[in-house]
Structures are given as C-alpha cells and as structure tokens.
Amino acid sequence: MSEYNFNQIEKKWQRYWEENQTFRAEAGSEKPKYYSLDMFPYPSGAGLHVGHPLGYIASDIVSRYKRSKGFNVLHPMGFDAFGLPAEQYAIQTGQHPAITTEQNITRYLEQLKNLGFSFDWEREVRTSDPGYYKWTQWIFMQLFQSYYNYSAEAAEPIDQLVRVFEQTGNQTVNAACDEDTPAFTSDEWNAMTEQQKAEMLLKYRLTYVAEAVVNWCPALGTVLANDEVKDGVSERGGYPVERKRMRQWMMRITAYAERLLQGLDTIDWPEPVKEMQRNWIGKSIGAEMEFALENSDQKIKVFTTRVDTIYGATFLVLAPEHELVEQITTTEHAFEVETYVAVAKNRSERERMTDVKTISGAFTGAYAINPFNGEKIPVYIADYVLAGYGTGAVMAVPSGDQRDWNFATHFNLPIIQILDAQQDIAHQADATKEGRYVNSALINGLTYQEALPVLIKFLEDNGVGKAKINYRMRDAVFSRQRYWGEPVPVYFKDGIPHLIQESELPLELPKIDAYLPTETGEPPLGRAVDWKYHNEHPYELSTMPGWAGSSWYWYRYMDPKNDQAFVDHDVVNYWRSVDLYIGGSEHATGHLLYSRFWNKFLFDMALVPEDEPFKKLINQGMIQGRSNFVYRLKDSNTFVSFGLKDQYETTALHVDVNIVEHDLLDLKAFKNWRAEYADAEFILEDGKYICGVEIEKMSKSKYNVVNPDDLVERLGADTLRMYEMFLGPLEQFKPWNTNGMDGVNKFLRKFWKLFFDKDGQLAVSDDAPSPAELKSLHKTIRKVEEDIERFAFNTSVSTFMICVNELGQLKCNKRAILEPLTIILAPYAPHIAEELWEKLGHTESVSFASFPAWNPDYLVENTFEYPVSINGKMRAKISFATDAPREDMEKAVLADEQVLKFLEGKAPKKIIIVQNKIINVVV
Numbered sequence: 001m002s003e004y005n006f007n008q009i010e011k012k013w014q015r016y017w018e019e020n021q022t023f024r025a026e027a028g029s030e031k032p033k034y035y036s037l038d039m040f041p042y043p044s045g046a047g048l049h050v051g052h053p054l055g056y057i058a059s060d061i062v063s064r065y066k067r068s069k070g071f072n073v074l075h076p077m078g079f080d081a082f083g084l085p086a087e088q089y090a091i092q093t094g095q096h097p098a099i100t101t102e103q104n105i106t107r108y109l110e111q112l113k114n115l116g117f118s119f120d121w122e123r124e125v126r127t128s129d130p131g132y133y134k135w136t137q138w139i140f141m142q143l144f145q146s147y148y149n150y151s152a153e154a155a156e157p158i159d160q161l162v163r164v165f166e167q168t169g170n171q172t173v174n175a176a177c178d179e180d181t182p183a184f185t186s187d188e189w190n191a192m193t194e195q196q197k198a199e200m201l202l203k204y205r206l207t208y209v210a211e212a213v214v215n216w217c218p219a220l221g222t223v224l225a226n227d228e229v230k231d232g233v234s235e236r237g238g239y240p241v242e243r244k245r246m247r248q249w250m251m252r253i254t255a256y257a258e259r260l261l262q263g264l265d266t267i268d269w270p271e272p273v274k275e276m277q278r279n280w281i282g283k284s285i286g287a288e289m290e291f292a293l294e295n296s297d298q299k300i301k302v303f304t305t306r307v308d309t310i311y312g313a314t315f316l317v318l319a320p321e322h323e324l325v326e327q328i329t330t331t332e333h334a335f336e337v338e339t340y341v342a343v344a345k346n347r348s349e350r351e352r353m354t355d356v357k358t359i360s361g362a363f364t365g366a367y368a369i370n371p372f373n374g375e376k377i378p379v380y381i382a383d384y385v386l387a388g389y390g391t392g393a394v395m396a397v398p399s400g401d402q403r404d405w406n407f408a409t410h411f412n413l414p415i416i417q418i419l420d421a422q423q424d425i426a427h428q429a430d431a432t433k434e435g436r437y438v439n440s441a442l443i444n445g446l447t448y449q450e451a452l453p454v455l456i457k458f459l460e461d462n463g464v465g466k467a468k469i470n471y472r473m474r475d476a477v478f479s480r481q482r483y484w485g486e487p488v489p490v491y492f493k494d495g496i497p498h499l500i501q502e503s504e505l506p507l508e509l510p511k512i513d514a515y516l517p518t519e520t521g522e523p524p525l526g527r528a529v530d531w532k533y534h535n536e537h538p539y540e541l542s543t544m545p546g547w548a549g550s551s552w553y554w555y556r557y558m559d560p561k562n563d564q565a566f567v568d569h570d571v572v573n574y575w576r577s578v579d580l581y582i583g584g585s586e587h588a589t590g591h592l593l594y595s596r597f598w599n600k601f602l603f604d605m606a607l608v609p610e611d612e613p614f615k616k617l618i619n620q621g622m623i624q625g626r627s628n629f630v631y632r633l634k635d636s637n638t639f640v641s642f643g644l645k646d647q648y649e650t651t652a653l654h655v656d657v658n659i660v661e662h663d664l665l666d667l668k669a670f671k672n673w674r675a676e677y678a679d680a681e682f683i684l685e686d687g688k689y690i691c692g693v694e695i696e697k698m699s700k701s702k703y704n705v706v707n708p709d710d711l712v713e714r715l716g717a718d719t720l721r722m723y724e725m726f727l728g729p730l731e732q733f734k735p736w737n738t739n740g741m742d743g744v745n746k747f748l749r750k751f752w753k754l755f756f757d758k759d760g761q762l763a764v765s766d767d768a769p770s771p772a773e774l775k776s777l778h779k780t781i782r783k784v785e786e787d788i789e790r791f792a793f794n795t796s797v798s799t800f801m802i803c804v805n806e807l808g809q810l811k812c813n814k815r816a817i818l819e820p821l822t823i824i825l826a827p828y829a830p831h832i833a834e835e836l837w838e839k840l841g842h843t844e845s846v847s848f849a850s851f852p853a854w855n856p857d858y859l860v861e862n863t864f865e866y867p868v869s870i871n872g873k874m875r876a877k878i879s880f881a882t883d884a885p886r887e888d889m890e891k892a893v894l895a896d897e898q899v900l901k902f903l904e905g906k907a908p909k910k911i912i913i914v915q916n917k918i919i920n921v922v923v
Helices: 006-020 053-068 084-093 097-114 130-144 158-168 186-191 194-202 253-266 271-281 307-312 331-344 349-354 402-410 448-461 553-558 569-575 591-604 642-647 667-673 708-715 717-726 738-753 771-789 793-809 815-825 830-839 886-895 897-903
Strands: 033-038 072-074 146-149 154-157 207-217 222-224 242-251 283-293 299-304 315-318 362-369 376-381 393-396 465-471 490-493 496-499 580-582 623-633 638-640 650-655 681-683 692-696 863-870 873-881 910-914 918-922
Touching (some): 006 830, 053 072, 053 580, 053 717, 084 097, 097 708, 146 158, 154 158, 158 186, 194 496, 271 591, 299 393, 307 448, 315 402, 393 402, 717 793, 738 793, 771 815, 886 897, 886 910
Parallel strands (some): 033 580, 315 376, 638 681
Antiparallel strands (some): 146 154, 207 222, 283 299, 283 465, 362 376
16 A cells, blocks of 8 residues: 655655755756756754745746756756855854854755755855865955956956056056055156055055944954844944944955946846945936045035035035044034044944934034135034045035934024926026026036036036045945955065065964963954964954855856866856845845846956856745743743733743744743743633734744744655745745644645555556546646746646546546646655656656646636526536537437426427527516
C-alpha cells in the first residue's frame, strides 16, 4: 500500500538532487540562459522563520518553471557573512566571529535544503571567505586606480589623467573631483613632489580618504550607515549615535549620479523603489554662489535652485557640522554655538529632515554680504540644514520657504516680500505688471524664466558663482571601525595611501586578542601585532562596510572557483546579468544603489557586458506574525480567558504561539514555558483557555516567530511552499496563520490519491481522456503558465485545487492527464511531483520534463446547460452539445424525469428552444 509519507519522500529527493547535482548550471549551453537570484541572507543565530523563505520560494518556482521551458537556469545561493552582529557576539563572548558565522551558516544550509530549493549549491559563496573577498579587495584597487571622465561619461585609468596633467595641467580636464581642487598648469604639476602629486590624485580617485561627517556610535566603536540608524540610535542595540567629522575612506558615487538616474528608465523595477532612488540622488538645477564674510577672507558657498529669490534672503544658515562654524563664530557667541552643536550632533539626519515643528538654532555673530546688493545678513546655525546636502549652507528666504519663515519669526529676523512669477500678483502692492520682478533694477520687469540667465551671468561675470547641477546624494562612506569585515588592501607611507601588490591578495584579517577598539581609540585592527606592510608601513585599520561584498556577488556566482579573475570573460558574457532579482525594498538606497554604482564602474572597465545588474526586481512583502495573548489578573498569577477578560482588571501578555493551536492555549505547555508560570491558575471558558489575537511584525520579543522546521516536520516542505504562495500576492504584506496549512496539506493528499486505487496500489490508466478531463487539465496549464509569467503565484495554488477537485469528481486516473499535471505542479511542490513522476515509470527527474502546452481546442465550450421552463417556470437543467439537432433535444426534454414530473401526464402544446439560452415547454 502506497501512502503519502512526505517525510520520507522529501528527504529521499533532497538527497537525490544533491547527489546528482540536478540543478547544476553550466555556462555556454546552447539553451537560452535565465539567471534567477535572491538577495542572499545574513546568517543570524536565530535561523530562518517562516517569513524568510517567501521570496526564495517564488524565485524557485520561476527557476523550476524556466528549466521546464527549456532554459539553462542559474539559481545560486550564498551568504552575506560579514557584519556587526557576529562582531558584537564576539565582543561579548570572546569567540572569533568566523566560528559563530560558520555555525550560523550550517544552520541556514540545513533549513534551506529542507525546503527543497533548486539552488546550485556548488556555486555557494560567502563574503567572509578570503577566496571571495580577495576579489572585493581587487575591485577596490581598480576603483582606487580610476577617475571619472565626464566628457567620456565613463571611468578611466588614473594613469591617463596623470599624462594629461603632465602635458596640459588640469585646466581642460572635465572630471569628478573634490570641490576644493585647485587649478594648475603642467609646469606646476611637474614641479610637484611625489607626495604632492599623490595628494592631488586623491582628489580625483573613485575611492579616496577624506574628512567626512559620519554617524559615530561610541558604544559600538564604529561608524554606521544611515540605514543602520533609527531615531538617533543604532538599529542594533539602541545605542546613541552622533554626527562627527572623521577621516574615512569614501566612494565617489556622485560621479555616477546622472547615469544612476537615467538608468532607472531602462530597468523593470517597482516604481516606488525607483522613486526612492530618484529622490535619494536628488537632482537639482540651479546656481552656486559665494557670500563673502564681513571682516574675513572666508566665503560661504550656497547652492540654490531659485537664485531669483536672492533679494528676499535675510539671513544664512549653516549646518552645525559645517567646517566654517568654529572659524566664524565670535567670542561672545561661542558658548551658545558650542552648546547647540553638542545637542545637534546627537540627532540623526532623518530626525532633522522630518522634524518641522522644532525651531532651534544659534547666531554665530558673523555677517555675510549679499553678492547682488551688498547688504549684510546674519549667519546662524540650525540643524534643519544638513552638512551632507548641497554645500551645508542655505540662503534663507522667509517669504518663500516655510522653515525659513518659522525660523525668522522665532528669532525676529526680517521677512522681505518678493515678487516672482508664481505668486498672486493681486496681493503685490508694488507690482508694476503681472508676473514680473520689481525688487531689483537687474531683473526689474523680467519673468522668472527671463531673470535666471541674467542672474547667473551676473554671478559668473563677478566671479561669485556659476550655474550648477547639484545632487542630493553624497559620496558614500566606505570605512567601518570594526574587525569583522574586509581589510582594505592599503598601507600608508608618510600619510599617503598606497595599494599593496595584486599578487599579495587577499590581505587577510590578522589575529587579535579582543574585538574592541584599542585603549587609544583605534579600530580593533590596531590590536594586531606587527600588522604592517613588509613590517614597515602601517595597514589601514578600518575595514570595508557590509555593502562591499554584496555590491558584486552575483558575478562571483557565475564563476565561483576562479582564482585568476573575479569572473571569466566568456562566462560573464554568457550569463551577462540577472534576469530576476527578488528581495526587500528596504535596500532601495543602500545595497540596490551601491550595486548599480559598482556594476556601472565594472562596465566602464570592460569587465562586464551590461550597464545595469538586475533587469527585473520584485520586492516580496512581509509575512506578519499572528501574535497570541494571555490576560493576567492584576497582582496575581491567574490568567483569564479572552471572552471573560473584560470582567476583570487584567494585563495582556504575549504568549509563545507554538503552544497555541486554533487560539486555544495548551495549559500544561504554558506552565512549562517559563518558570514564573509553573503554578499559574486559569479562569476558563467552557473548559478552554482562549487567547487573544493581533497581527504584528514577526519578532522574538513578541513570541510570534514560527519556525519552518517544525512545520516541515509536521506537514511537509511542499505544504509550506504552497501555503506561503497561497497567502496572497507576493508583493503584499500578509498575516501568518499556521492553521491554514491544513487545507493545502489536504489538497496534496487528494492529488496523491488520484494515482492510486482504494487499496493504495498505483492505478494509472492509459485510456484516452474524456473531453471534461482534457478541459480541466488544459485550463489549468494555461492559468498556471500565465500566473508564473506574471509572478501571481497565489492564484495558481487555487487553480490547482480546483483542478484536482474536478478530476476527483470525474474519477480521473488517466496518464494523459496526470503526467502533465505532475509537471506543472512540480515548481510548487517538487518533492511529491518527483515521487509520482518516478512511480509513473520515469527514470529522469521531473525537472527535465518539458512544460506542457495547452491546447485551445480543449477549452472550447462544446456543450451548453439549458434551463428548462414549463409554462415559464424553471423546473430543470439539461446539457446539450452546442450543435445538437433540434429533434434530439425535444426528445431528450420529454424523456427527462424532472420534466415528466411537472408535465403530470399532459402532452405539451409546443417546445420553444432558443439556441444556447433557454428551453420552454408550453402545456
């Protein structure tokens, strides 16, 4: 007798796939290629919960489907294995991060393999493996040796730039460089010392060291990325974060701003993600102008998109971190300014950008000179101005900006009404004509469009400004004061960074005695003994950020064992780029932006064939937890059932969902759950304790994390896979409810039974299928194919259920129906499909069976069910072929038992037949 023993079946086929390398992909196949990729996970100690596999299941369905459609599919998996969590654990326990990372990866591998994914595990990569990060370091070296040529719209070797400097200096060079880069002639360049030349080249290199305002977390001893800071504290640990100027490695991503912006129009990504990147890049067209400072040689640069509002500017505002604050603040205002700076540095950029209610700032005591009319205006600092946007300074026009108006009102500063083409002219007493300026002789009577070139010409003619395109995006900080990250392949000689030799890669992490900063505040690598280049020059002590290894990993999957190149030329030209990428939208302005930047650089270097890395992106929604609650009586250890809680004064407490089934609490398990509940007492409803329910984010602190291992053990991986798809559209948030899995499990058992007789013996017939059976199969094939092509997996599950129910009612056991049905179910439930495919007599995996084509002929409606009325009242329903002869239909109506019953022996006067609509018998 054959039973659906999913535990045995699933382990059997997982072993088979591994032993036979069923899903191994090879470059150079004559088949068309398809590259399906998931954002690789960080292997945390907690392992996977049921929310994590959602995207993996979807990509696996597509991968299996594409194989059956004749594609050569690359579907790999690996681990983003560097990061702060492992390092923090190492600090707490003294255990090397590599050990805990390896343990966590082992756990993840077990869980992922239990779910039956068709990953090519031979291609697994780990960013913390020296064999992998050798090439991360190598890419860093290429960036260091390159600059961005705006005229060529591409990165080029820095050696080419040096040759230009030697011949003509930099006065004709149109390249990305630091704002303070001076102009020099070829003679001046050639007269520079090697040290001076190296310092000048740092102003052009695509990766360089510079002073930058960063998120510094003293408790963690490291710089954090913006997406690692929430509400002024670190996302991990909740430690205070302050804005601080530090010498850091930087990536000149701003050089690629325009290409990153334009490239968004060429890729099939969710519009919200593209819009987030557009806003992050933040292109603005305007002018940069200089405000001289009274009694000082210093000048404040300001960028504005509305230079025409200059006549309404009544004060300047600097970011608290602006480099000039300390220099321009007068003695009598020093204490106030220092106090404000100390407070502002502890507020995150997100807080400062979104807080529109708080009005705060401090006067520096300095005055700037308006370059157009020579008027003095005061200079303030305020944290609503960000050091990382524009120049870190704004000209405040209270009549045109709400925050400026709030600030001016609070500090009793002047507000000058100006007339521009977008204001209501009826309210302007000094308007001479509609839509024209009247504030200045320079632009009097001009429209906004006419005024702009006049003002910019004035700036340029007077050497106080120029037209400029500005981007909100800043160069990316590329340093982390951590141990567990890629070492930067750089040593310092006389304060200047130099690359190590390529032959010396990888530069591996040294052994250290602890994973904390040194007593003098150096990063943990400062603890390494004699960690110097050739025992002479100190290495860089910071490591690379987490996004370094994840900014190119999809290429390493193509050629993971290559120790001569990061990817072979022919191999990358075969796989080219990722066709489908599934991952979270929370990476929009982090990983997804940095990946596009690195990819464009590699493209410029002719190392990869595509300008964009990911053709199509899907953001899977979050599976939310279904939390359960118990209700404890105040000052007692007695718990009240949900329906009775309003009769008492109670406190709601989260309870482990794994000891709750259908919202009924397992009382014995609850007492064993935590020692404090060992003597708990209960007030029950009808002898049961019913828990409360709420949908929340799945989290350990809410005890609503559901472990997939338990569900796979109880109901099988195929059930879990199909249920996760059944929950709803892939992109939407949806609540988890383990109770719903039973329905999917019953469906799989029904599918299994189609192949066997009542004695459990295989009973598949080679008889020709009926039209009804063919119709049920082919409408399912069509729907499943359409659903997978548009990534609508939830409706496919419903379609399978309907089909199996129809075939069950038809008592179908025909091979011609069950074989193709097994093939199309395989992407969703691969284990049961493999087992039944084998029982049908096949010796090769169902993965290599061709996806069946649906035949439209079988979907034509060739029968119609007529409602049959007797004297206008519907009494029966009878089906006829659409081309049935009228005489045969009349005979069949008069022979029908229901019709005869209502005729009561009377002969009909006539029978009216309206083709494919109704039959009416008139008595």
